[in-house]
Amino acid sequence: xxxxxxxxxxAPTLRDVAQLAGVHPxxxxxALNPQTxxxxxxxxxxxxxxxxxxxxxxxxxxxxxxxxxxxxxxxxVIPDLTNPLFPPIVxxxxxxxxxxxxxxxxxxxxxxxxxxxxxxxxxxxxQVEGLIVATARRxxxxxxxxxxxxxxxxxxxxxxxxxxxxSVAADDDTGxxxxxxxxxxxxxxxxxxxxxxxxxxxxxxxxxxxRHAMIDNxxxxxxxxxxxxxxxxxxxxxxALRRLxxxxxxxxxxxxxxxxxxxxxxxxxxxxxxxxxxxxxxxxFNEMPFLDKMxxxxxxxxxxxxxxxxxxxxxxxxxxxxxxxxPRSVLLAxxxxxxxxxxxxxx
Amino acid sequence: xxxxxxxxxxAPTLRDVAQLAGVHPxxxxxALNPQTxxxxxxxxxxxxxxxxxxxxxxxxxxxxxxxxxxxxxxxxVIPDLTNPLFPPIVxxxxxxxxxxxxxxxxxxxxxxxxxxxxxxxxxxxxQVEGLIVATARRxxxxxxxxxxxxxxxxxxxxxxxxxxxxSVAADDDTGxxxxxxxxxxxxxxxxxxxxxxxxxxxxxxxxxxxRHAMIDNxxxxxxxxxxxxxxxxxxxxxxALRRLxxxxxxxxxxxxxxxxxxxxxxxxxxxxxxxxxxxxxxxxFNEMPFLDKMxxxxxxxxxxxxxxxxxxxxxxxxxxxxxxxxPRSVLLAxxxxxxxxxxxxxx
DNA sequence: CATCACAACGCAAACGATTGCGGCCCGGCT
DNA sequence: AGCCGGGCCGCAATCGTTTGCGTTGTGATG
Numbered sequence: 001x002x003x004x005x006x007x008x009x010x011a012p013t014l015r016d017v018a019q020l021a022g023v024h025p026x027x028x029x030x031a032l033n034p035q036t037x038x039x040x041x042x043x044x045x046x047x048x049x050x051x052x053x054x055x056x057x058x059x060x061x062x063x064x065x066x067x068x069x070x071x072x073x074x075x076x077v078i079p080d081l082t083n084p085l086f087p088p089i090v091x092x093x094x095x096x097x098x099x100x101x102x103x104x105x106x107x108x109x110x111x112x113x114x115x116x117x118x119x120x121x122x123x124x125x126x127q128v129e130g131l132i133v134a135t136a137r138r139x140x141x142x143x144x145x146x147x148x149x150x151x152x153x154x155x156x157x158x159x160x161x162x163x164x165x166x167s168v169a170a171d172d173d174t175g176x177x178x179x180x181x182x183x184x185x186x187x188x189x190x191x192x193x194x195x196x197x198x199x200x201x202x203x204x205x206x207x208x209x210x211r212h213a214m215i216d217n218x219x220x221x222x223x224x225x226x227x228x229x230x231x232x233x234x235x236x237x238x239x240a241l242r243r244l245x246x247x248x249x250x251x252x253x254x255x256x257x258x259x260x261x262x263x264x265x266x267x268x269x270x271x272x273x274x275x276x277x278x279x280x281x282x283x284x285f286n287e288m289p290f291l292d293k294m295x296x297x298x299x300x301x302x303x304x305x306x307x308x309x310x311x312x313x314x315x316x317x318x319x320x321x322x323x324x325x326x327p328r329s330v331l332l333a334x335x336x337x338x339x340x341x342x343x344x345x346x347x
Numbered sequence: 348x349x350x351x352x353x354x355x356x357x358a359p360t361l362r363d364v365a366q367l368a369g370v371h372p373x374x375x376x377x378a379l380n381p382q383t384x385x386x387x388x389x390x391x392x393x394x395x396x397x398x399x400x401x402x403x404x405x406x407x408x409x410x411x412x413x414x415x416x417x418x419x420x421x422x423x424v425i426p427d428l429t430n431p432l433f434p435p436i437v438x439x440x441x442x443x444x445x446x447x448x449x450x451x452x453x454x455x456x457x458x459x460x461x462x463x464x465x466x467x468x469x470x471x472x473x474q475v476e477g478l479i480v481a482t483a484r485r486x487x488x489x490x491x492x493x494x495x496x497x498x499x500x501x502x503x504x505x506x507x508x509x510x511x512x513x514s515v516a517a518d519d520d521t522g523x524x525x526x527x528x529x530x531x532x533x534x535x536x537x538x539x540x541x542x543x544x545x546x547x548x549x550x551x552x553x554x555x556x557x558r559h560a561m562i563d564n565x566x567x568x569x570x571x572x573x574x575x576x577x578x579x580x581x582x583x584x585x586x587a588l589r590r591l592x593x594x595x596x597x598x599x600x601x602x603x604x605x606x607x608x609x610x611x612x613x614x615x616x617x618x619x620x621x622x623x624x625x626x627x628x629x630x631x632f633n634e635m636p637f638l639d640k641m642x643x644x645x646x647x648x649x650x651x652x653x654x655x656x657x658x659x660x661x662x663x664x665x666x667x668x669x670x671x672x673x674p675r676s677v678l679l680a681x682x683x684x685x686x687x688x689x690x691x692x693x694x
Numbered sequence: 695c696a697t698c699a700c701a702a703c704g705c706a707a708a709c710g711a712t713t714g715c716g717g718c719c720c721g722g723c724t
Numbered sequence: 725a726g727c728c729g730g731g732c733c734g735c736a737a738t739c740g741t742t743t744g745c746g747t748t749g750t751g752a753t754g
Contacts, residue, residue, distance in 0.1 A: 013710060024734045029712060036713090041732060061472055062412045063710035066739045071409075081437060082636070087429040094455065103469060106453045108441065122450060125408055266640055289429070293613055295642035360740055371704045376742060383743090388702060410740035413709045 012055045021051040028052075032059070065127050074316060075123035076106045077116065077133045083232075083260070084288045085305065086134065089156065092309020093132060100317055102129075109135050111231065117142055124151070130316045136160050137199045152323060154315045156308055159201040166319060168311040168330040170303035172205040173212070175334035179255050179283045179301055180213035182336055186344045188253040188281060192225040194240045194265070196232050196257030203228070206257055206285070224249050229261055237264025245272070252280065252345035259284035259291060259300055262341075266295070277343035287337055297339035304332050359402045368398040375399075379406070412474050421663060422470035423453045424463065424480045430579075430607070431635045432652065433481065436503065439656020440479060447664055449476075456482050458578065464489055471498070477663045483507045484546045499670060501662045503655055506548040513666060515658040515677040517650035519552040520559070522681035526602050526630045526648055527560035529683055533691045535600040535628065539572040541587045541612070543579050543604030550575070553604055553632070571596050576608055584611025592619070599627065599692035606631035606638060606647055609688075613642070624690035634684055644686035651679050 018028035023044060030036040031048035040048075051057075065071045076093065078086050090106065097104050105123060109116035116135055120142070123131065130152035136143060138161040146153065147163055155167035183191050193210040196203030207228075211221045227244050229236035237256060241264065244251075256262035262284035269276050276282055276296055284291070287302035311330045318325060365375035370391060377383040378395035387395075398404075412418045423440065425433050437453065444451050452470060456463035463482055467489070470478065477499035483490060485508040493500065494510055502514035530538050540557040543550030554575075558568045574591050576583035584603060588611065591598075603609035609631035616623050623629055623643055631638070634649035658677045665672060 014712095015710080025711080026713075026735080027733055030733090033712090039732075044732085058468070058472055060413075060710055062409055062418075062474060063739090064712075065409045066407075066413050066710080066741095067712045069739075081428075082431075082434040084429075084431055084636070087431075087434070090428060091455070108438070121405070125405055127409060263637070263640055289431070290610070290637060290641070293610055293641045294637070295640060295644070297642070361742095362740080372741080373705080373743075374703055377703090380742090386702075391702080407740050410709090411742075413711090413739090414741045414743085416709075 011060070012057045013060070014057070016055060017048060017052045017057045020055065021048045023048060032057075069127055070129055071127040072101055073103045073105055073126065073128050074130045074132060075120070075128040076104045077109060077120060077123075077131060077135050078106060079109055079111045079135045081106070081108050084290075085259075085286050088289075088305035089134075089309040089312075092306040093313045094309075095306075096310050096313035096317070100313075102317075104132075111135070113142070120146070130154070130320055132156060132312050132316055134158070136201065138201050138204070139199065150323075152316065152319045154312050154319065156312045157202055161201070164327050166315045166327040166329060168308055168315060168332065169202070170301075170308070170334045171331045172202060173209045175285060175301040175303070176206050176209035176255065177213045177216070178334065178336040179285070180210065180217055180219075182299070182338065183253045183255070183281060183283065183342065184217040184219065186253075186281070186342060188345050189219055190222075190225065190251040191219065191253045191255060192227075192244055192249070192251040194237055194244070194254060194256045194261050195226055195228045196261065197230060198228055200232075203257060210255055225251055229257060232258050232260055234260050234264035234267065237261030238267045239264075241265045241268045253342070254280060254282045256282060256284050259286045259288045259298065262298055262300070263294070277341050278346055281342040281345070283342055291337075292339065294341075296341045299339045299342040300337050301334045302337045303334045307332055358407070359404045360407070361404070363402060364395060364399045364404045367402065368395045370395060379404075416474055417476055418474040419448055420450045420452055420473065420475050421477045421479060422467070422475040423451045424456060424467060424470075424478060424482050425453060426456055426458045426482045428453070428455050431637075432606075432633050435636075435652035436481075436656040436659075439653040439658075440660045441656075442653075443657050443660035443664070447660075449664075451479075458482070460489070467493070477501075477667055479503060479659050479663055481505070483548065485548050485551070486546065497670075499663065499666045501659050501666065503659045504549055508548070511674050513662045513674040513676055515655055515662060515679065516549070517648075517655070517681045518678045519549060520556045522632060522648040522650070523553050523556035523602065524560045524563070525681065525683040526632070527557065527564055527566075529646070529685065530600045530602070530628060530630065530689065531564040531566065533600075533628070533689060535692050536566055537569075537572065537598040538566065538600045538602060539574075539591055539596070539598040541584055541591070541601060541603045541608050542573055542575045543608070544577060545575055547579075550604060557602055572598055576604060579605050579607055581607050581611035581614065584608030585614045586611075588612045588615045600689070601627060601629045603629060603631050606633045606635045606645065609645055609647070610641070624688050625693055628689040628692070630689055638684075639686065641688075643688045646686045646689040647684050648681045649684045650681045654679055 014025050014028055018025040027040055028048045031040045031045040032052060037045055094104055107119040109119055132154055134156045136155045136158040140160045143160050144163055153165055155165050157169050159167050195207040198204050207226060214221050227240045229240045254265060262282050265282050274280055284298050284300035287300050291298040291300055361372050361375055365372040374387055375395045378387045378392040384392055441451055454466040456466055479501055481503045483502045483505040487507045490507050491510055500512055502512050504516050506514050542554040545551050554573060561568050574587045576587045601612060609629050612629050621627055631645050631647035634647050638645040638647055
């Protein structure tokens with residue numbers, strides 16, 4: 001007499017485990033969950049675990065979410081995944097989140113506030129427990145509202161004016177200071193800054209750091225030597241440099257707000273028959289991948305991408321653990337990577 | 348007498364809508380869903396919609412998933428997000444999926460089959476309705492099993508031997524043919540191939556295409572001029588080129604399996620004091636971002652990344668609509684982008 | 695007038711887990 | 725013997741939707 005082997009097409013459920021172990025589903029639930037396991041007899045717990053194992057039981061996260069309104073999931077809000085800066089950060093985030101039992105849900109906003117709002121709405125409706133946000137602007141009503149609603153978040157790279165949120169970023173001050181000091185040491189005295197968008201905290205922080213560094217190096221601060229880019233992009237960087245050159249300002253070196261802006265300069269050099277670093281030195285920020293293979297290899301301020309992700313994830317886990325904890329912020333030390341886009345000014 | 352305004356901290360639910368509209372939740376559900384709306388009186392439907400609107404009702408996707416075992420979500424399985432090839436593809440996928448009411452859940456496998464399995468398991472437990480897989484290997488038991496289980500998928504870039512699945516990829520044959528023809532036209536006769544991993548269909552397809560193209564151009568096929576890379580990476584590309592150079596083989600040009608492998612060659616050139624294209628021409632494949640700014644700018648076979656994403660998403664939506672439909676596959680035409688890494692061989 | 699068809703809607707049972715509460719049993723105490 | 729207190733465990737409600745089925749009411753028909 002063979003056992004009637006019922007072929008179930010649907011995944012095994014908690015009921016199945018309970019039935020197999022000869023206990024009530026509630027007991028099975030408690031036995032499976034390490035938190036509540038002490039509530040059940042050690043022997044029955046063992047039985048349940050064995051039963052679960054034997055039929056390959058996997059808890060259904062959807063049912064669990066519905067009941068607990070938690071999801072073991074966090075949202076990752078990124079302005080543009082195409083920017084090679086972000087993938088390594090994502091990697092760091094996932095490497096912390098995964099061992100902690102969390103998954104990350106990545107969304108792109110394309111720098112569009114409308115898209116950002118619907119994306120975040122969608123994340124929230126899926127019960128994400130927290131957000132890691134890389135799209136912050138200095139004025140950011142949406143993030144303010146979320147904070148008021150008690151949404152757990154941590155910001156990366158950029159911050160929001162006037163609210164306190166945990167954040168992790170590179171230390172822009174020392175990064176820019178390194179860049180300016182390097183150029184000054186090479187003998188440059190007239191240095192321009194292609195600033196990032198001034199709606200982003202990073203854009204203003206770097207611009208401010210640039211002024212300070214210029215003064216500290218005794219190079220004065222000529223406002224005519226700073227121009228703003230509308231986006232952190234190559235094309236905006238190119239535009240900004242064109243404006244600056246056309247303005248007739250004299251300078252021999254450029255501190256770009258980030259690497260993409262710096263690469264935009266390369267395009268202008270090609271257009272105008274200038275050569276870098278002979279006619280103009282350029283320095284970037286971020287150390288995105290492949291800079292070493294550029295023409296010329298770009299000198300830049302390196303920031304620890306992976307660690308930024310790691311710290312951001314840790315901070316978020318901390319706030320999830322203890323929402324009342326005072327918001328911490330982490331500043332990571334940058335370092336200068338000297339390549340071939342910087343040289344002494346042409347005598 | 349003022350109305351008792353109860354402040355609810357929790358999001359409005361279908362019950363609330365129903366109550367407000369004076370109908371049963373079931374009716375509200377039917378009214379809200381365009382599919383079932385004809386089942387309810389037009390007037391009540393209007394009332395329900397108005398009520399939902401007025402309290403800002405958003406259906407809870409989790410509850411819906413639990414009941415329907417669907418999720419309006421598809422999984423995106425990527426070997427390595429750090430490879431700049433993928434972000435544009437992701438963009439294309441999302442641009443098709445979003446208007447169709449689907450969301451994409453991106454996971455990284457880091458080229459690790461174990462990680463791949465757990466990631467896919469996690470996606471499935473979240474009820475994703477389909478998978479877009481960029482990690483296929485020629486032997487891929489996991490994907491075979493998934494297909495047998497009736498999981499809807501489409502493959503991008505790479506395929507699995509022996510099973511028929513919808514897929515979208517660039518036309519490797521014509522891409523490689525373009526590359527070889529270009530080099531032949533420049534006068535190269537001894538051309539090497541740094542092949543991608545031969546466990547991937549793309550790796551063998553391009554290697555095979557290379558042999559054919561060589562023969563077609565009357566350049567013979569010398570097996571000694573093809574070496575295999577273990578991964579699609581810079582470091583593996585560099586290693587492969589070193590092996591080839593050390594073998595004493597003579598050649599004046601390299602067709603790399605993809606851009607990363609080609610960029611790996613640049614490192615070797617630097618090590619050994621060779622200059623490109625004077626000492627050696629190199630051609631890549633994929634047209635990843637920023638190649639135009641490399642030293643030297645890399646000649647490559649461009650593939651339509653964005654369209655690959657678009658087509659993949661469309662194919663997946665098709666299979667979701669009609670699971671029985673015969674698997675279609677899409678081949679997209681590549682084109683050659685000539686830059687400065689290729690030149691006539693040194694006389 | 696009895697019957698029937700059909701449109702419109704409500705009832706209640708799912709989906710698969712979690713959890714407060716209460717019940718049972720057993721050992722130890724007075 | 726009676727009582728109490730835990731330790732274990734089961735009961736049943738619950739999370740928010742969807743959906744098969746049954747009920748109601750209405751107009752048309754024989």
